[in-house]
Amino acid sequence: MxxxxxxxxxxxxxxxxxxxxxxxxxxxxxxxxxxxxxxxxxxxxxxxxxxxxxxxxxxxxxxxxxxxxxxxxxxxxxxxxxxxxxxxxIDMPDLSSQRRRSRKREGLRSTDDYEMLTDMVTVENLMQRKVFDQRRWLCISRPQYQRSCGITSLVSCWNYLFSHLGCGSHRPITQEQALTVLGFAPSFDEIRFGPFTGNVTLMRWFQRLNKHFRVFGRSYFLYKPHGNDRTIGLSSESALEKLKVGLQDKSKAFIYHCQNHYFCPVGFEDVPLAESDAYRPTLSDSEVETWILICDTSRRHPGIQCKLWKDIATDLNCQNPNFLDIRHLDRGIQRRKTKKVGGNLHCIMTFQRSNLEETKQLDDETSSMTLTSREENDDSSLSAS
Structure with a gap:
């Protein structure tokens, strides 16, 4: 070969x-x-x-x-x-079997260990962390007129406190009706509200509306860390706690004054920092971060926005010429072209239905029940005779 x-x-x-x-x-x-x-x-x-x-x-x-x-x-x-x-x-099945064996991990937890995390959770527990009264949203007057965010937000709060759309018994009012009561005349879209609409102005208008519709209420600053009428001695943490309690109170409504705009906080959510605490029944304040749900009266923005409380606190604690636009957080802290240094008009205001209004409602219900019982007694006496 x-x-x-x-x-x-x-x-x-x-x-x-x-x-x-x-x-x-x-x-x-x-x-x-x-x-x-x-x-x-x-x-x-x-x-x-x-x-x-x-x-x-x-x-x-x-x-x-x-x-x-x-x-x-x-x-x-x-x-x-x-x-x-x-x-x-090479025999490939031998290698694949070795690979499968190497993927096995020792000490894996069973599903029973994770089920124990949800044994104690209830709907009531989660409702304490996720608060939202839909009636606050239903009472939002949207859309607003151009630059009428102040009076439109005030009308939204008033309807929640006193109308049957919210927690009251009166007929809802419109922003046109409220403007007429306050002395404004059509056309409302031509009114420049910006130069004369301020925090104290909204509180004064609230009292005028209450007087006109014969209801009782009061207003005050919940949190205003700088400038005139500042809330002295109130920390950001304490203000958040008051806001969370107030959002669960049917007798209170809120307006948040941010950069050139007013809108209404309507709820909040406490989000756990740890992924495994999503359904944990109770959590401390240090274990969560709070998001505030805010309804916007402008149709050019989302109807409900969620903002971190720490961002809101940053906005309220800025001082001139620095400011933070809460609706445009991507722009960061900006600087105004002004000679004024210090102070800040941004704040959160509380509008509250007075106990006198609740007493009046109870008196009306009691008097109506008394009249009904008297009529029934008169009818029974007539039938007996």
């Missing part, structure tokens, strides 16, 4: 090449013969090193050398008397 390459199949003799010639660099002759006779050598027929030779299986077995068979079974390769494992001869 020759001194060189040997295969188990009978290939044309022209395709057989002397190994010594291949070692001397006559690779081109080898490739030419292969192309000419369409003989494609297998990987086992390629000499990698001078120490590597290809022999028939019978000679390897006689000499005691180990033999590695190719996938086709056509050739066998002996490399320095050692068994060579080719890539396609």
């Amino acid at each position: 020759g001194n060189g390459l040997t295969t188990t199949e009978e290939a044309p003799c022209e395709a057989r090449v002397d190994v010594e010639n291949a070692r001397d660099g006559e690779d081109e002759i080898w490739e030419a013969h292969c192309v000419k006779r369409s003989f494609k050598p297998s990987y086992d027929d390629v000499c990698i090193d001078k120490e590597i030779v290809s022999k028939p299986v019978s000679e390897c077995s006689a000499s005691g050398q180990s033999v590695s068979h190719s996938t086709t079974g056509s050739t066998s390769t002996v490399i320095s008397g050692e068994h060579v494992v080719l890539a396609w001869q």
